[in-house]
Amino acid sequence: MRRSKKLLAGAALAVGVVLSTGGTGIGWAADGGVREKGVESRNEMWAKKYPNQYNSWKETSQNDEITDLVAKKPQLAVLWAGYGFAKDYNAPRGHFYALQSNINTLRTGAPVGPATGPMPTACWTCKSPDVPRLMDEQGELEYFTGKWAKYGHEMANSIGCADCHDSQTAQLKISRPYLLRGLEAVGVDTAKITKNDMRSLACAQCHSEYYFKDTEWTDKDGNKKVAKVVTLPWDNGLTAEDMEKYYDDIGFNDWVHKISKAPMVKAQHPGYEIFRSGIHAKSGVSCADCHMPTQKGEGGTYSDHHIASPMANIDTVCLNCHEQSAEDLKAVVENKLARKEQLMEIAMDNLAKAHLEAGKAWELGATEAEMKGILLDIRHAQWKWDYSIASHGSFFHAPEETLRLLSVANETAQAARLKLVQVLAKHGAVEYMAPDFSTKDKAQALAGVALPAEIAEKEKFRATLLKEWEKQAAEKGLLDPETRKGMSNKTSYNKGA
Numbered sequence: 077m078r079r080s081k082k083l084l085a086g087a088a089l090a091v092g093v094v095l096s097t098g099g100t101g102i103g104w105a106a107d108g109g110v111r112e113k114g115v116e117s118r119n120e121m122w123a124k125k126y127p128n129q130y131n132s133w134k135e136t137s138q139n140d141e142i143t144d145l146v147a148k149k150p151q152l153a154v155l156w157a158g159y160g161f162a163k164d165y166n167a168p169r170g171h172f173y174a175l176q177s178n179i180n181t182l183r184t185g186a187p188v189g190p191a192t193g194p195m196p197t198a199c200w201t202c203k204s205p206d207v208p209r210l211m212d213e214q215g216e217l218e219y220f221t222g223k224w225a226k227y228g229h230e231m232a233n234s235i236g237c238a239d240c241h242d243s244q245t246a247q248l249k250i251s252r253p254y255l256l257r258g259l260e261a262v263g264v265d266t267a268k269i270t271k272n273d274m275r276s277l278a279c280a281q282c283h284s285e286y287y288f289k290d291t292e293w294t295d296k297d298g299n300k301k302v303a304k305v306v307t308l309p310w311d312n313g314l315t316a317e318d319m320e321k322y323y324d325d326i327g328f329n330d331w332v333h334k335i336s337k338a339p340m341v342k343a344q345h346p347g348y349e350i351f352r353s354g355i356h357a358k359s360g361v362s363c364a365d366c367h368m369p370t371q372k373g374e375g376g377t378y379s380d381h382h383i384a385s386p387m388a389n390i391d392t393v394c395l396n397c398h399e400q401s402a403e404d405l406k407a408v409v410e411n412k413l414a415r416k417e418q419l420m421e422i423a424m425d426n427l428a429k430a431h432l433e434a435g436k437a438w439e440l441g442a443t444e445a446e447m448k449g450i451l452l453d454i455r456h457a458q459w460k461w462d463y464s465i466a467s468h469g470s471f472f473h474a475p476e477e478t479l480r481l482l483s484v485a486n487e488t489a490q491a492a493r494l495k496l497v498q499v500l501a502k503h504g505a506v507e508y509m510a511p512d513f514s515t516k517d518k519a520q521a522l523a524g525v526a527l528p529a530e531i532a533e534k535e536k537f538r539a540t541l542l543k544e545w546e547k548q549a550a551e552k553g554l555l556d557p558e559t560r561k562g563m564s565n566k567t568s569y570n571k572g573a
């Protein structure tokens with residue numbers, strides 16, 4: 077490791093420059109924003125002033141691949157039985173596709189009108205700069221009230237400029253108020269956020285753990301409403317144990333497991349949180365240092381807005397600070413991934429078996445009292461497994477923490493299974509073996525997922541209401557169909573698209 081001048085300069089910047097959201101403290105802000113008031117959610121409206129950033133942002137369209145993770149890791153369908161993720165869950169792809177992924181996933185269901193479908197409006201929150209626009213136009217609580225389909229015709233632009241930049245000044249900005257509240261809850265003075273902090277906090281707006289908190293409010297006409305507000309469970313701190321305690325204390329479940337009946341919490345993607353425990357974060361390295369390296373372009377240098385895996389750019393990213401060869405570093409990263417995969421597979425097998433064994437125990441007449449401690453073990457084990465891997469980059473961002481959590485998850489799942497051996501024996505099943513869940517079909521059958529029916533409904537939605545949304549957005553001037561030319565439309569269930 078070479079203590080490069082660049083790294084030291086970055087660290088100095090981190091302590092020296094305080095971001096003032098209203099002022100012009102940052103050099104490039106001199107070029108200014110793109111409109112006088114309101115939020116400019118249309119990415120192409122930023123292109124003329126900032127062509128390098130726009131063109132590189134557009135390259136996030138290059139990763140349009142669907143990797144069906146339920147097919148790759150069928151245990152997932154068992155782990156999430158009774159919850160939407162058991163139907164459809166793919167690896168992340170480029171920001172350009174975030175909106176399309178959200179619309180196409182079987183998890184968002186097949187609404188037929190603005191008040192139907194399984195999901196709340198909150199499900200749009202990390203997909204589009206139309207979210208800060210709507211919060212600005214209608215207020216945050218109105219935005220968080222109602223069903224997902226309420227805003228289908230308003231969500232036209234995928235993750236882009238106004239998610240991270242102020243439309244008036246172009247400076248970096250936290251556009252999601254819940255992140256400011258989360259930071260304040262852990263004692264951060266949000267008036268003193270530095271520019272270097274912002275190079276990670278811009279990402280933490282979405283790459284964080286959250287839940288939907290029911291919040292009663294009264295609108296301007298005196299109507300009582302309930303908003304489902306995206307809330308970061310950070311009050312006790314950012315570790316898996318801190319958040320587990322938060323959820324346990326308020327008795328929160330995302331769902332009750334269909335097979336084991338365990339009260340479950342789904343970790344979303346605590347990427348920022350787990351990153352903070354790693355050596356790069358502790359050394360003052362920010363997300364943008366690796367995912368948005370400086371590039372040379374026409375008219376000077378700029379930050380590469382093609383946010384993707386840095387492993388395609390080891391030379392321009394890692395070698396800024398490291399002396400090893402690109403090949404050696406690649407091998408180091410691959411090794412970290414392999415170690416995580418090994419422990420993760422064991423944890424998922426253990427957890428899937430624990431759910432199925434618990435299901436068998438219920439079937440044979442086990443009592444609530446016999447099952448209570450077991451179900452709590454399963455809840456805690458699965459939470460730690462999920463927290464450790466759900467953000468996909470954790471094996472590299474925080475390898476020790478990831479492996480520690482996977483070990484604890486394994487130990488806790490094993491503890492549940494040992495107790496289950498006794499309960500099962502007591503109820504007459506001495507050598508019970510969990511059924512085979514080695515393929516997506518088998519695992520989804522165990523989880524009770526009726527995939528063909530789900531797909532048929534979804535295809536109907538895509539052919540009807542979705543087309544109507546797109547038409548309305550174009551008429552309102554929110555969506556320029558030109559910007560979607562050449563965009564693929566891949567899903568896990570329709571390979572022809």
Ligand code: HEC
Pocket residue numbers: 139167168169170171173174175177178201202203204235239240275278279280281282283363364367368383384385
């Ligand atoms: C407005 C929400 C939002 C913000 C802000 C955001 N992301 Fe994302 N990010 C997402 C979503 C959603 C996906 C998955 C998109 C999909 O699969 O369609 C994603 C995907 C990614 C991927 C995978 C890309 C690929 O090609 O595999 C990386 C890497 C990533 N984000 C890094 C970052 C970094 C670094 C930042 C901050 C500079 C950031 N993100 C800011 C929501 C966001």
Ligand code: HEC
Pocket residue numbers: 104119122123126129130131133235236237238239240241246248274275278279364368377378379380381
């Ligand atoms: C996921 C968050 C994110 C998105 C989306 C995003 N930016 Fe940025 N942008 C950043 C970060 C982080 C920096 C680096 C700031 C720094 O280090 O000064 C940056 C820097 C910039 C700069 C300063 C010059 C430079 O290149 O460092 C400009 C101008 C800019 N972005 C414009 C845009 C435009 C235009 C879009 C939309 C096409 C966009 N950004 C989308 C996060 C984002």
Ligand code: HEC
Pocket residue numbers: 168169276279280283347348351356361362363364365366367384385386387409467468469470472473
């Ligand atoms: C020191 C460099 C570095 C820093 C800093 C960094 N990352 Fe990463 N990130 C990586 C590497 C390397 C990978 C693994 C890429 C791979 O497997 O191809 C990765 C993977 C990811 C992924 C998963 C992408 C995928 O498609 O599986 C996401 C999302 C991500 N990072 C987001 C972030 C966020 C958000 C931050 C800040 C909180 C951050 N990263 C900070 C280097 C970094």
Ligand code: HEC
Pocket residue numbers: 077083086355356359361365366386387390393394395396397398405406408409472475
């Ligand atoms: C801005 C500077 C910077 C960048 C960019 C950067 N690193 Fe690092 N890296 C560090 C620092 C600082 C440490 C801590 C080691 C130390 O203090 O000696 C570190 C530590 C490491 C370690 C050892 C710790 C561990 O987690 O095993 C590895 C491996 C590593 N980096 C790989 C990478 C790779 C791969 C990339 C590119 C994706 C990368 N780094 C990008 C600064 C950087």
